[in-house]
Amino acid sequence: MIRQAVLEYDHSNDALDDLHTLIGNREALILRGLNGYDEAVRVSPRIAEIPSIRFNGECSDEEVERLKAHRPDVWIAVGGGKLIDTAKRIAFTQSVPLIIVPTLVSNCATFTPLSVIYGEDGTYLRYDTFPVVIERVIADRRLLRDSPYDYFRAGVIDTVAKWFEARYISGTTSRDAGIHSGLSLAAQCGALMDLSIREDDFRRYDTDIRFIVDHVLAIGGAVGGFGDAGTRVAVAHAVHNALSRFDSTHHWLHGDKVGFGLIVQERMISSEDTLFLEKWLQSIDAPTSLEQLGIRFDQIDELVDYVVEEMTIQGIHKVEDTDRLKEILRNLQELVYK
Ligand SMILES: [Zn+2]
Structure with a gap:
């Protein structure tokens, strides 16, 4: 089966500045990591105005379960691979669209219709493939150029x-x-x-x-x-x-x-x-x-x-x-x- 998850991919000098326009009047919730989020706010300060919830660090069944308590109109993932995988899983589970802001150039999680699931202790368990709608991947040069x-x-x-x-x-x-x-x-x-x-x-x-x-x-x-x-x-x-x-x-x-x-x-x-x-x-x-x-x-x-x-x-x-x-x-x- 041919399966692509991403509708739009924007890699430009100021890609993050379009985020608010993209969200429009929808209720958005950011899933944020430890370091990348602060960098994203530094690059585009208005991001701090959007409500956010902290990622616990592991793409596990338990974490997806915890996040189910929230159901925005659009999820926004700001972080690395495991955070993005978690956001895809929750967005698919709730049939909610997702916008992804990668803060690391480390993997293809932004583009794959799947999540790699780990145990709470970080042990690899499996990967799940599913149809998730990723509205846009925002690859902002300012953010990525300074990433580790x-x-x-x-x-x-x-x-x-x-x-x-x-x-x-x-x-x-x-x-x-x-x-x-x-x-x-x-x-x-x-x-x-x-x-x-x-x-x-x-x-x-x-x-x-x-x-x-x-x-x-x-x-x-x-x-x-x-x-x-x-x-x-x-x-x-x-x-x-x-x-x-x-x-x-x-x-x-x-x-x-x-x-x-x-x-x-x-x-x-x-x-x-x-x-x-x-x-x-x-x-x-x-x-x-x-x-x-x-x-x-x-x-x-x-x-x-x-x-x-x-x-x-x-x-x-x-x-x-x-x-x-x-x-x-x-x-x-x-x-x-x-
Ligand atoms: Zn790999």
Whole structure:
């Protein structure tokens, strides 16, 4: 099924200034995060006039339940990925439209008709797909240019992953028009590896960065919207989910762990792009060894069990050879190149 959630996407220098006009005389309620909201108010002070409610930090069933007590005419999400996922879930549940103001360039949550649900303790549980109406995504240059660089870097990795994972699932071409469109967009995401994403480039926010930001926030999300299960997550995200069960990985961002998962995935299929991928990840200071992720040799068997379990949950075809997966992860434990 082809499914897109966003009616309008506005990435401009002062996109936030249109918010009040967009709301009109409707009763709006902002779901706000910790840091991003204050930044949004700094950029566009009138936002502070709109009633708001604080996000508790986790996109969990409990949080969605808590928010059900409020039912505005339009929800406004101001924050990062988990907050946006929560807002989509509540907006869909109540059949209320949603406006999204991303405060980080870290993921495609603004564009995907789904929410990743976590337990209260931050453990990944599942993802739910549903038809949600996102009236507008407001990508304000003033807000994004000053957002944390590490999130942007991790967001680019997660976007590049669209290419590797879609290709893993569906190859490079398809006679299904949705999957084929998804693959074309995914290839565009993969090509971001050729552009510089250094912090000084990000702060300058020139044409290339704007191009990259559009891919992280919008195009990356449209990949799954077109290709559905044919272009969604594969082994790399299963590895990410498995890694997330270890406390030692919690300080790494989503995209960092996905990047490591990509190395595992590409090594499993003996892809000729493996070395290029590893070099790229090293060049942008993303973790490329289990040691960096705080996982010891004696934890590898446990990690492999989790990866196999996650692949089954995601419906990715099973790892036939767990010994090979173990060997790959043992080779990736230390920083030494093997
Ligand atoms: Zn991801």
